[in-house]
Amino acid sequence: MQHDTDIFRIETNHVVPTRGKVLISEPFLCDYMFGRSVVLLIDHTKDSTMGLILNKPSPLCLGDLFKEVIYKKEIPIYLGGPLSNDTLFYLHTLKGVEGAMPIRKGFYVNGDFNAIRQYIMEGNEIRGKIRFFLGYAGWDHQQLNQEIKENTWLVSTENTHSLMNEEESQDLWKNSLGKLGGKYEMWSRFPQIPSLN
Numbered sequence: 001m002q003h004d005t006d007i008f009r010i011e012t013n014h015v016v017p018t019r020g021k022v023l024i025s026e027p028f029l030c031d032y033m034f035g036r037s038v039v040l041l042i043d044h045t046k047d048s049t050m051g052l053i054l055n056k057p058s059p060l061c062l063g064d065l066f067k068e069v070i071y072k073k074e075i076p077i078y079l080g081g082p083l084s085n086d087t088l089f090y091l092h093t094l095k096g097v098e099g100a101m102p103i104r105k106g107f108y109v110n111g112d113f114n115a116i117r118q119y120i121m122e123g124n125e126i127r128g129k130i131r132f133f134l135g136y137a138g139w140d141h142q143q144l145n146q147e148i149k150e151n152t153w154l155v156s157t158e159n160t161h162s163l164m165n166e167e168e169s170q171d172l173w174k175n176s177l178g179k180l181g182g183k184y185e186m187w188s189r190f191p192q193i194p195s196l197n
Contacts, residue, residue: 015154015155015156016155017041017044017049017144017145017148017155018041018044019041019042019043019044019103019104020040020041020103020104020107020157021041021155021156021157022038022039022040022041022054022155022156022157022158022163022176023037023038023039023041023051023144023153023154023155024037024038024153024154024155024156024173024176024177024180025037025038025039025152025153025173026151026152026153026154026187027177027187027188029152033053033056033079033081033082033137034053034137036055036173037053037054037055037056037173038053038054038055038158038172038173038176039051039052039053039054039081039137039153040052040054040091040103040158040163042101042103042109042136044144046141047141048138048139048140048141049138049139049143049144050136050137050138051081051136051137051138052078052080052081052089052091052109052133052136052137053078053079053080053081053133053137054078054131054163054169054172055078055169055170055172055173056078056079057076057078057079057169057170058076058077058078058079058134060076060077060134061074061075061076061077062074062075062076062077062120062132063075064077065077065088066117068117069117069120069121070121071120071121071123071126072123075120075126075130075132076132076166077132077133077134078131078132078133078134078169079133079134079135080133080134080135080136080137081133081135081136081137081138082135082137083135083136083137083138084135084136085134085135086134086135087134087135087136088113088132088133088134089109089110089132089133089134089135089136090109090110090113090116090130090131090132090133091103091107091108091109091130091131091133091163091164092107092108092109092111092116092129092130092131093106093107093108093128093129093130093160093164094108094115094116094119094129094130097111097112097115097116098111098112098115099111099112100112104160106160107160107163116130127166128161128164128165128166129164131164131166154177154180154184156176156179156180158172158176162175162176173188174188174189175188
């Protein structure tokens with residue numbers, strides 16, 4: 001006999017991870033970096049996976065790292081993950097930036113930083129067009145697949161606008177999970193359980 005408590009059982013939605021998809025952490029993951037996180041997959045191969053956490057703000061702004069970059073307001077930097085956390089990554093929707101790697105149509109990571117800096121210093125609008133991150137999240141061969149099997153992550157898709165919208169980044173986990181509907185939507189409303197240690 002099936003019990004109503006099954007709705008509380010976390011289980012994967014069986015979507016295959018690929019570049020451009022997002023990982024949504026299960027609601028009870030008690031981890032400073034990955035708890036209630038949404039991770040954009042930048043690269044996913046048989047050897048390794050790389051992603052950027054989208055919804056963890058850092059105390060730093062771009063002007064803290066690059067004093068010469070002057071803009072009409074502070075440009076926030078997010079915590080992209082625990083690896084190489086002294087390395088700057090940037091997501092953007094700017095066409096023609098040399099060396100930028102496409103994630104999906106019209107959406108890129110990195111590329112010529114001088115072009116990005118020039119774009120900013122010309123006073124162009126960057127809201128919804130460029131986001132900055134320190135560090136990245138990475139998984140070794142089969143590690144991510146194992147974590148998905150263990151129901152640590154749900155794999156989903158999010159439109160570029162949602163991923164680039166900094167105003168909504170604090171609600172990104174809740175909104176991304178809620179869009180999956182059913183019991184996933186119910187999980188999105190669970191209060192976060194603080195770590196006991």
